[in-house]
Amino acid sequence: MAKRIFITGIGIISAIGKNTSETLSNIKSASSGVGEIQYLQTVHKGKLPLCEVKYDNQQLCALANIDPQTRITRTSLLGIIAAQEAWRSAGSPVLGDGRTGVFSGNTVGGMDKTEHFYADFMEDEQAGDVQTMLTHECAESTERIADSLGATGMVSTISTACSSSANTIMLGARMIKHGLLDRAIVGGVDALTKFTVNGFNVLQILDEAYSQPFDENRRGLNLGEGAGFIVLEAEGIAKEAHILGELVGYANSNDAYHQTASSPDGTGAFLAMKGALDVAQIEPSQIDYVNVHGTGTPNNDLSEGIAMQRLFGKNMPKFSSTKAFTGHTLGASGGVEAVLSVLALQHKIIYPNLRFETPIEALGGTMIPETELLENQELNYILSNSFGFGGNTSSLVFKAYQ
Amino acid sequence: MEELIEKLKVQIIKQLNLEDVEPDEIDPNEMLFDANGELGLDSIDALELIVLLDKEYGIKIKNQDEGKKIFHSLNTMAEYILQHQN
Amino acid sequence: MKQTTTYPCCEIKAGTININGRVIYENTALPFPKFIKGAYKEFELNYPKFHKMDRLCKLAFVAAHFLLKDGQLDGYAPEEIGVVMANSNSTLHTDSKYTDSIKDRDNYFPSPAVFVYTLPNIMVGEICIKYNIKGESVFFVSNQFDKEMLLEYSQDMLQTETAKICLTGWVDYTDEDYHAILYLVNE
Numbered sequence: 001m002a003k004r005i006f007i008t009g010i011g012i013i014s015a016i017g018k019n020t021s022e023t024l025s026n027i028k029s030a031s032s033g034v035g036e037i038q039y040l041q042t043v044h045k046g047k048l049p050l051c052e053v054k055y056d057n058q059q060l061c062a063l064a065n066i067d068p069q070t071r072i073t074r075t076s077l078l079g080i081i082a083a084q085e086a087w088r089s090a091g092s093p094v095l096g097d098g099r100t101g102v103f104s105g106n107t108v109g110g111m112d113k114t115e116h117f118y119a120d121f122m123e124d125e126q127a128g129d130v131q132t133m134l135t136h137e138c139a140e141s142t143e144r145i146a147d148s149l150g151a152t153g154m155v156s157t158i159s160t161a162c163s164s165s166a167n168t169i170m171l172g173a174r175m176i177k178h179g180l181l182d183r184a185i186v187g188g189v190d191a192l193t194k195f196t197v198n199g200f201n202v203l204q205i206l207d208e209a210y211s212q213p214f215d216e217n218r219r220g221l222n223l224g225e226g227a228g229f230i231v232l233e234a235e236g237i238a239k240e241a242h243i244l245g246e247l248v249g250y251a252n253s254n255d256a257y258h259q260t261a262s263s264p265d266g267t268g269a270f271l272a273m274k275g276a277l278d279v280a281q282i283e284p285s286q287i288d289y290v291n292v293h294g295t296g297t298p299n300n301d302l303s304e305g306i307a308m309q310r311l312f313g314k315n316m317p318k319f320s321s322t323k324a325f326t327g328h329t330l331g332a333s334g335g336v337e338a339v340l341s342v343l344a345l346q347h348k349i350i351y352p353n354l355r356f357e358t359p360i361e362a363l364g365g366t367m368i369p370e371t372e373l374l375e376n377q378e379l380n381y382i383l384s385n386s387f388g389f390g391g392n393t394s395s396l397v398f399k400a401y402q
Numbered sequence: 403m404e405e406l407i408e409k410l411k412v413q414i415i416k417q418l419n420l421e422d423v424e425p426d427e428i429d430p431n432e433m434l435f436d437a438n439g440e441l442g443l444d445s446i447d448a449l450e451l452i453v454l455l456d457k458e459y460g461i462k463i464k465n466q467d468e469g470k471k472i473f474h475s476l477n478t479m480a481e482y483i484l485q486h487q488n
Numbered sequence: 489m490k491q492t493t494t495y496p497c498c499e500i501k502a503g504t505i506n507i508n509g510r511v512i513y514e515n516t517a518l519p520f521p522k523f524i525k526g527a528y529k530e531f532e533l534n535y536p537k538f539h540k541m542d543r544l545c546k547l548a549f550v551a552a553h554f555l556l557k558d559g560q561l562d563g564y565a566p567e568e569i570g571v572v573m574a575n576s577n578s579t580l581h582t583d584s585k586y587t588d589s590i591k592d593r594d595n596y597f598p599s600p601a602v603f604v605y606t607l608p609n610i611m612v613g614e615i616c617i618k619y620n621i622k623g624e625s626v627f628f629v630s631n632q633f634d635k636e637m638l639l640e641y642s643q644d645m646l647q648t649e650t651a652k653i654c655l656t657g658w659v660d661y662t663d664e665d666y667h668a669i670l671y672l673v674n675e
Contacts, residue, residue: 137577139630156628157630161607195606199586199600204449256617256622259610261445271622389604389610391616392613446540450599450600
C-alpha cells in the first residue's frame with residue numbers, strides 16, 4: 001500500500017509579504033503586490049507595473065541571515081528565505097540523514113547577477129567579478145537552498161517554465177510514495193530580471209495596467225517574483241501536530257500545440273486536471289475550490305476556462321486567480337500557489353480574484369471567479385493549476401487533513 | 403510600392419528564417435497568416451514582423467490586433483509602411 | 489533494470505549521428521549549424537519550422553527524428569507518450585544571444601522568436617508538437633548526463649502506467665560542444 005503524503009510545512013515570500021503571516025494578512029485586506037517598479041533597474045521603470053518583493057538584496061541577506069558580502073543571487077536569497085520558513089514550520093527536522101530531498105523549480109537562475117556582470121565585462125574583460133558566473137545556472141540556487149537547510153539527500157532542479165515548481169512537488173510526492181525518500185522540500189523560486197521583463201514584453205503579453213485575470217477585458221499579465229516551498233512527509237514520519245494537509249493528486253501533460261500559446265480546446269490543461277483527479281481517485285464534483293493558473297493573458301484564461309468547462313460541466317466549483325495579488329512568479333508560481341492552497345485549507349478561506357469585473361463572453365459569460373474573501377468555507381479538496389510555455393501543464397490536488 | 407514589396411519579401415524571409423522560401427513564391431495579395439497557407443506563420447512570427455517594422459522602418463505597433471490588419475498581406479504591409487514612414 | 493542497450497538509441501556528437509551504435513551520417517569538418525542543416529537536408533526532414541528553432545532544439549529535433557520517423561509511436565494515444573529530458577547548460581547559447589539584443593539601449597530590438605527559446609522545455613514542446621505527444625514530460629538541469637537516473641525515471645513512468653512509451657535522454661548545446669543522446673524507452 002502506497003504511503004500517504006502529508007504537508008507539514010509551508011514557506012513563502014512574494015510581493016505580498018516575506019512570510020506566511022504577512023501574506024495572509026495582505027490577502028485578507030485585499031492588498032495587491034503590484035505596483036510601480038522600485039528595485040529592478042530597467043528601461044521599463046515607470047511604464048510597466050511589476051510585483052516585486054519589497055526588499056533589496058542587502059535587506060534580503062538580513063532576512064536570510066546571510067553575510068551581505070556573500071556572493072549570492074536574488075534567486076538564491078528568495079529561495080532560502082521561503083524554504084527556511086517551510087522547514088521551521090515543519091518543526092525544524094534534522095535533514096542530515098540523506099532521506100530528505102530538496103527539489104526546486106526555476107527558470108532564470110542567477111540571471112540578475114549575470115546581467116550586472118555581463119555589462120561590465122563587455123566593456124572591459126578585466127572588469128566585474130568573474131566568479132559571479134558560477135551562480136548563473138538554475139541548479140545553483142537549489143544547491144544553496146539545500147546547503148542552508150543542511151539537507152544531504154537528493155537535490156534536483158526542474159526547469160519547465162511556469163509549471164516548474166508544480167513539477168517538483170510531483171517529483172517529491174512520487175519519491176516518497178515509492179519509499180525512496182521520507183521527506184521532500186519542494187517548490188520553486190524566480191527573481192525578476194531584465195531578461196524576463198524584456199522577453200515577456202516583446203511577446204506582448206504584459207499588462208501595462210494592473211492585471212485582471214479571467215476578465216473579459218483582460219490585457220495580459222503582471223510579472224512577479226518570489227518563492228514558495230512546502231515540506232512533504234511520508235505517513236509515519238509526519239508528526240500529527242505539524243500536518244497542515246495532504247497531497248493526494250498530481251499530473252502533468254503536454255498541450256502539444258504551440259511553443260508559447262495554449263491550445264483553443266485546452267487539451268493540455270484538461271488532461272493535467274483530469275489526471276490529477278484520477279490519481280486522487282475523486283470526481284470533479286468533489287473539488288471545492290480551484291486556484292487557477294489565471295495569468296490574465298487573453299490566451300491562457302480562455303484556454304484554461306474551456307478546459308475547466310470540459311472537466312466540470314455545469315457544476316463549476318468556486319475559483320480564483322491569486323496572480324492578481326502576487327503577479328506571475330513564473331518558475332515559483334506552482335510553489336507559491338501550493339502554499340496558498342494549503343493556507344486556504346488551514347484557514348477555511350477562499351481568495352478573491354482581485355479586479356475582476358466582467359465575465360469572459362467566449363466562455364458563455366458564466367465563469368465568474370470569487371471576488372470577495374470567503375471565510376468559514378467547507379474545504380475538502382483544492383485543485384491548483386500551473387501551466388508553462390512549451391505546453392507543459394500540471395495540476396495538483398490538496399486535501400484537508402482528517 | 404513594387405520596389406518596397408520586393409525588399410519586404412527579402413526582409414521577411416530573413417527575419418522569420420523562412421529558409422526554404424524564395425522571394426518569388428510569396429504572392430503580395432495572399433494572406434500571410436493563412437492557417438493552410440504555404441508560409442505556415444504563427445503568432446510569434448507576427449511579433450517578429452512588429453520588430454521588423456520597428457527596426458527597418460522605425461514604425462512602432464503597439465498591439466497585436468492592429469498588427470493583424472497590417473500583416474494581412476504583403477500589399478497591406480507595404481501600404482501601411484508608405485503611409486507611416488517619416 | 490532492463491539492459492539499456494536494448495532501447496533504440498540515437499546519439500549526435502562531434503559531427504556524427506549514430507543509431508544503435510551505427511554511424512549513419514558523418515561530417516566532422518562542419519560547424520554545428522551547417523552540420524545539422526546538412527543532416528536535415530540529407531534525410532529530407534521537411535519541416536519548415538525547423539529553421540526557426542534555436543540550435544538546442546535543432547539538435548533534439550534531429551535526434552528524435554531518427555527514433556520516431558518510422559511510426560514508432562503509432563498505436564499509442566497521445567497522452568500515453570512521455571518525454572524525460574535533461575541537460576547541463578539549459579539554453580545558455582540562446583540566453584546570451586537574447587541578452588545581446590537587450591543590452592544596447594540604442595540598438596534595442598529584442599526578438600520574440602529568440603526569447604521563446606530561452607526555456608529548455610520549449611525543446612520538449614517542439615518535439616511534442618511535431619509528434620503529437622500529450623503525456624507527461626519533465627526537464628531536469630543537472631551537472632552531467634546521468635543515464636541511469638533518466639532511464640529509471642522513465643521505467644518508473646511505465647511501471648506506474650503514467651506512460652506506455654517514453655522519449656528519454658540528454659540534449660546539451662554550448663558554443664564549444666554539443667551532445668544529444670536519446671532513447672525510446674518501451675516495455
